[in-house]
Amino acid sequence: MSRTLFTVGPVNVEQEVLQAQTKPMITHRSKEYKALHQAVEEKMKKALETDMDILMVGGSASVFLEGMIRNGVKEKTLGITNGSFGDRSIEIAELNGKTVDKVQVGWGKAIRAEHIKGKVKKDIEAVHWVSNESSTGVFSDSNEIADEVRSQNPNALVFIDAVTSAFAMDLKLKKLDADAVVFGTQKALALPPGISMMVMSEKLLKKAETVPNRGFYTDLIKVKKQNDENYALTTIPVSLMFALDFQLDRILAEGMQARYRRHKEMGDIVEKWADKKLYGIFPEKGYRSNTISVLNKGELDFAKFHSALKSRGYEISEGYGNIKDKTFRIGNMGDTTPAGVKKLLSVMDEILEEKA
Amino acid sequence: MSRTLFTVGPVNVEQEVLQAQTKPMITHRSKEYKALHQAVEEKMKKALETDMDILMVGGSASVFLEGMIRNGVKEKTLGITNGSFGDRSIEIAELNGKTVDKVQVGWGKAIRAEHIKGKVKKDIEAVHWVSNESSTGVFSDSNEIADEVRSQNPNALVFIDAVTSAFAMDLKLKKLDADAVVFGTQKALALPPGISMMVMSEKLLKKAETVPNRGFYTDLIKVKKQNDENYALTTIPVSLMFALDFQLDRILAEGMQARYRRHKEMGDIVEKWADKKLYGIFPEKGYRSNTISVLNKGELDFAKFHSALKSRGYEISEGYGNIKDKTFRIGNMGDTTPAGVKKLLSVMDEILEEKA
Structure with a gap:
């Protein structure tokens, strides 16, 4: 699909x-x-x-x-x-x-x-x-x-x-x-x-x-x-x-400064959500990427969670390299918008609530 | 265009x-x-x-x-x-x-x-x-x-x-x-x-x-x-x-043997045309490509000829390397058909006749 x-x-x-x-x-x-x-x-x-x-x-x-x-x-x-x-x-x-x-x-x-x-x-x-x-x-x-x-x-x-x-x-x-x-x-x-x-x-x-x-x-x-x-x-x-x-x-046409601000906004949205709903962001504060949010997996069964997310029409990324088992990743880049990221997070909320 | x-x-x-x-x-x-x-x-x-x-x-x-x-x-x-x-x-x-x-x-x-x-x-x-x-x-x-x-x-x-x-x-x-x-x-x-x-x-x-x-x-x-x-x-x-x-x-779906035959047919059509209307094919007989016909340019002013051809909606290729000045090339490959090649050659005929 x-x-x-x-x-x-x-x-x-x-x-x-x-x-x-x-x-x-x-x-x-x-x-x-x-x-x-x-x-x-x-x-x-x-x-x-x-x-x-x-x-x-x-x-x-x-x-x-x-x-x-x-x-x-x-x-x-x-x-x-x-x-x-x-x-x-x-x-x-x-x-x-x-x-x-x-x-x-x-x-x-x-x-x-x-x-x-x-x-x-x-x-x-x-x-x-x-x-x-x-x-x-x-x-x-x-x-x-x-x-x-x-x-x-x-x-x-x-x-x-x-x-x-x-x-x-x-x-x-x-x-x-x-x-x-x-x-x-x-x-x-x-x-x-x-x-x-x-x-x-x-x-x-x-x-x-x-x-x-x-x-x-x-x-x-x-x-x-x-x-x-x-x-x-x-x-x-x-x-x-x-x-x-x-x-x-x-x-x-968007303008590069507007583009950079949009990415910052998306990174911040995911960071706040991760702190509130899950186990926070993996990297140290002050040096966090605005394009790729790496979230601590904590107790989350990512395979099941991602499968539910995919069945609802969204795909994110698993962790990579040495921290593959400890993290997962959300890409906030390209033509992705803050509204789109919020929508994704609301679907993620639904899935988390169902599992709770 | x-x-x-x-x-x-x-x-x-x-x-x-x-x-x-x-x-x-x-x-x-x-x-x-x-x-x-x-x-x-x-x-x-x-x-x-x-x-x-x-x-x-x-x-x-x-x-x-x-x-x-x-x-x-x-x-x-x-x-x-x-x-x-x-x-x-x-x-x-x-x-x-x-x-x-x-x-x-x-x-x-x-x-x-x-x-x-x-x-x-x-x-x-x-x-x-x-x-x-x-x-x-x-x-x-x-x-x-x-x-x-x-x-x-x-x-x-x-x-x-x-x-x-x-x-x-x-x-x-x-x-x-x-x-x-x-x-x-x-x-x-x-x-x-x-x-x-x-x-x-x-x-x-x-x-x-x-x-x-x-x-x-x-x-x-x-x-x-x-x-x-x-x-x-x-x-x-x-x-x-x-x-x-x-x-x-x-x-x-076309079938590979049919595809190979189609290319042979196209190569042959261009070869006959080049012998009859222009100065023949550059390479030796018996080893001529079915995908790229390299034609002797002879007296033809290729730049003018190609410009006229392009204005009618067709593009071919100039000569390459050491024989760039002596030849030009027609590509007969991919989804090109014998009928398409014949159409191209008929347009080329028109241009040659106008110049004659």
């Missing part, structure tokens, strides 16, 4: 956005595509308030998370992790033959500058972390971390996995001045999955020129060269590009 | 197939997705008459062309090329740090067993070529080449770029017994771009276990492990999976 998704991703996609995928096909080397590519990049730059290049490639965000490592690192990185996706970035670097110095932050805790004091040594070529850790629902202050990285080693590249934060929580990209900020279509952009995006600095591009074995598919020098002509390097999901262009118009 | 595409890819997609992308979104870790993934793989196996695993990942076919090299080769390959895409496969291997012994076959000529006599030495770990070279319109007999590879070195893996042949020309996969056969959605499957596919052997999987630096996104061991559970490794384009499932039903 069809359900309204309050999931961590792919998230709910509005019918009119899905419909935008059905425009007649065009080829990725046509003038029509060139205009589309340019429009999409310009709208993204406007929304994210950045002048940096925004590159696009077919694939999930992981393909550019791998690409940033292959392009920016010859030998050694510093990987900071406070959850499953931080661990995954470290795994990706290692599987690409890099050495990773690791900083492990407690699950549910934010990454702070203090965690990397004295760790960004001279031989560290890049430092990478997750802005909004999807397994724990923690939003770390990437500006604070980036400033600390640069104060220790101005040459170190700053790589940010922004998969569940970009377009939902203000990353202040101008101030942040990161070298790679990676995200995809199926999270806060509220589109189907299929395109990976990277906000990329000139500094990373310069570094790539010195790095061997960058591969082909995400070679940033090749991708950037095509992007300068408003093309993708390889065939990009054209139908999804139509939907992305359409969705960016909707997003700009 | 909207046009009917007789292009090399992305190709024309029928409106009902585009519409199949608009089903309500599901997550890629749900039971519903699992059933979809399984159905898609089974239908592809049936259509291609193979029992081998068929893996899927978000991206254009290039992502698995890179993946097959990263997973199957530690040091050295033999790359056979007779056009731009053969050259690209060699480039991909080299950009991934592999050494490539090269065999250059003339543009417009088919790759034959005789071209690799004595070349598949003991240290060659894989031999790769393009089944249907999209720049020249040549279809080589991959069975003949694969047999020759194995007669010289039974350990060498056989890697085939089947991007413009799979689902349109019979590759006889059972007899072929290749280790990687790679293709994508936007060519003969007549879908939007976005998913890369690989028919993979157990032999390649075993080899991968011994190859370091396989990366993450297309690590075949990880992808296969998830595929055994009917999941993708990373988030796959879900809306396109809906369309793929729908399109595979249409393809199986």
Whole structure:
């Protein structure tokens, strides 16, 4: 059956956005595509308030998370992790033959500058972390971390996995001045999955020129060269590009500050509900994500609860990684509204009352 | 304006197939997705008459062309090329740090067993070529080449770029017994771009276990492990999976032998027309592609001609690579019909007569 998704991703996609995928096909080397590519990049730059290049490639965000490592690192990185996706970035670097110095932050805790004091040594070529850790629902202050990285080693590249934060929580990209900020279509952009995006600095591009074995598919020098002509390097999901262009118009019409406020409101609603009706929110106060609420499961039989919820037309997400058994997750991102979240919670209330 | 595409890819997609992308979104870790993934793989196996695993990942076919090299080769390959895409496969291997012994076959000529006599030495770990070279319109007999590879070195893996042949020309996969056969959605499957596919052997999987630096996104061991559970490794384009499932039903209803015959018929129609009305077909007789007709341009002013064609609602493709100035291309693949091709050619006749 069809359900309204309050999931961590792919998230709910509005019918009119899905419909935008059905425009007649065009080829990725046509003038029509060139205009589309340019429009999409310009709208993204406007929304994210950045002048940096925004590159696009077919694939999930992981393909550019791998690409940033292959392009920016010859030998050694510093990987900071406070959850499953931080661990995954470290795994990706290692599987690409890099050495990773690791900083492990407690699950549910934010990454702070203090965690990397004295760790960004001279031989560290890049430092990478997750802005909004999807397994724990923690939003770390990437500006604070980036400033600390640069104060220790101005040459170190700053790589940010922004998969569940970009377009939902203000990353202040101008101030942040990161070298790679990676995200995809199926999270806060509220589109189907299929395109990976990277906000990329000139500094990373310069570094790539010195790095061997960058591969082909995400070679940033090749991708950037095509992007300068408003093309993708390889065939990009054209139908999804139509939907992305359409969705960016909707997003700009809402306004980014309004969008960020809407996400904050939804996060707050779920937090209050969790405190009152269940066992509270897992991560520490002050660093809670507005896009993914990770709730303590306590005594709740989540499988039964979720089954009842699904039978009423709603879907949320189970816990992930080390805390899979202790938590469950509600996605508050994309085109989800406070009214929609309240409706979801009222259905959850009904189910809890029936069980009581 | 909207046009009917007789292009090399992305190709024309029928409106009902585009519409199949608009089903309500599901997550890629749900039971519903699992059933979809399984159905898609089974239908592809049936259509291609193979029992081998068929893996899927978000991206254009290039992502698995890179993946097959990263997973199957530690040091050295033999790359056979007779056009731009053969050259690209060699480039991909080299950009991934592999050494490539090269065999250059003339543009417009088919790759034959005789071209690799004595070349598949003991240290060659894989031999790769393009089944249907999209720049020249040549279809080589991959069975003949694969047999020759194995007669010289039974350990060498056989890697085939089947991007413009799979689902349109019979590759006889059972007899072929290749280790990687790679293709994508936007060519003969007549879908939007976005998913890369690989028919993979157990032999390649075993080899991968011994190859370091396989990366993450297309690590075949990880992808296969998830595929055994009917999941993708990373988030796959879900809306396109809906369309793929729908399109595979249409393809199986047509029947693969009928589909192969239809493509042969279309290739023959264009060939006869080119001989009669223009300057004939570029590649050698006996090895002409049924999916991409590469026509000699002769005296034709292609830019003007194509512009007139586009204004009448049709789009074809310009020449590619070294023979860009000498040729142009007509795509006869996907859901294109002999009647549709005849209609296109009649419009082309009109334009030629006006200019005469």
